Amino acid sequence: MTDTTTTPSTITIGDLTVHRLGFGSMQLTGPGVWGPPKDHDEAIRVLKRSVELGVDFIDTADSYGPYVAEDLIAEALHPYQDGVVIATKAGLTRTGPNVWPPVGRPEYLRQEAIQSLRRLKLDAIDLFQLHRIDEKVPLEDQVGELKKLQDEGKIRHIGLSEVSVDQLLEAQKIATIVSVQNLYNLAKRDAEPLLDHATEHGIAFIPWFPLATGGLAKEGGKLDQLAKQHNASPSQLALAWLLHRSPVMVPIPGTSSVAHLEDNQKAADIQLSPDEVQELEDAV
Numbered sequence: 001m002t003d004t005t006t007t008p009s010t011i012t013i014g015d016l017t018v019h020r021l022g023f024g025s026m027q028l029t030g031p032g033v034w035g036p037p038k039d040h041d042e043a044i045r046v047l048k049r050s051v052e053l054g055v056d057f058i059d060t061a062d063s064y065g066p067y068v069a070e071d072l073i074a075e076a077l078h079p080y081q082d083g084v085v086i087a088t089k090a091g092l093t094r095t096g097p098n099v100w101p102p103v104g105r106p107e108y109l110r111q112e113a114i115q116s117l118r119r120l121k122l123d124a125i126d127l128f129q130l131h132r133i134d135e136k137v138p139l140e141d142q143v144g145e146l147k148k149l150q151d152e153g154k155i156r157h158i159g160l161s162e163v164s165v166d167q168l169l170e171a172q173k174i175a176t177i178v179s180v181q182n183l184y185n186l187a188k189r190d191a192e193p194l195l196d197h198a199t200e201h202g203i204a205f206i207p208w209f210p211l212a213t214g215g216l217a218k219e220g221g222k223l224d225q226l227a228k229q230h231n232a233s234p235s236q237l238a239l240a241w242l243l244h245r246s247p248v249m250v251p252i253p254g255t256s257s258v259a260h261l262e263d264n265q266k267a268a269d270i271q272l273s274p275d276e277v278q279e280l281e282d283a284v
Helices: 038-052 070-077 104-120 138-151 165-172 192-201 224-229 234-245 257-271 274-283
Strands: 010-013 016-019 057-059 085-090 125-130 154-159 177-180
Touching: 010 104, 038 177, 038 257, 057 165, 070 104, 085 154, 085 257, 104 125, 104 138, 104 224, 138 154, 138 165, 154 165, 165 177, 165 192, 224 234, 234 257, 234 274
Parallel strands: 057 085, 085 125, 125 154, 154 177
Antiparallel strands: 010 016
């Protein structure tokens, strides 16, 4: 490839510097993000292998399982290697598979933060994210409780998930927000205004569903032919596009397979030219 753009390999979130290709733990749980994994030992191997490959940003949530993903992370990785950042979330409850009612009452967010500390075996949570804004509770009360937890030393940094630019600006009046996490991938770019704002202001943007749970990586798909031209897998190309899209982008591809994990992580080595970036965008 020629005329490629070299992307930074790391990003600083608050005062935490991590590699920009992280790992998301949602797929380590059972169907519907409910219950334990089908293969517990493979889930543990995936987590251990991720750190061996240099992953130092692991994203999870109390609602994954619920509680299953956090327990697996602690089982596999505690005591944590120096520099490994664990990000978790609260604000969605679980009443069944694929059911996620938001609850943003301050006492609930505090309870879940304390329980996440216990499950993850941490003295402080590196990045604690409001999983969804609860429209029934004033935003000041929700983010304000996270600020209290931060002031108490229970969490280090605060992030938001699935927000608009206006909601981010409102939250920033209450606390320092170091990250946002919205649905974003090559085929789903509704969050472009938030991404552009985050890029301008140096706020980490964590795209969830970065591979549309394999939809972008399937054989014979729109990326398959382009990937073969670059001696890469479709998933690698989709992740490489994310890394090239913005220097604040922190993709967190998740998988329950060591083989898929190893394939995904190779995306960090792919360099794309501006023309190739445009070609990918036009293809999807």
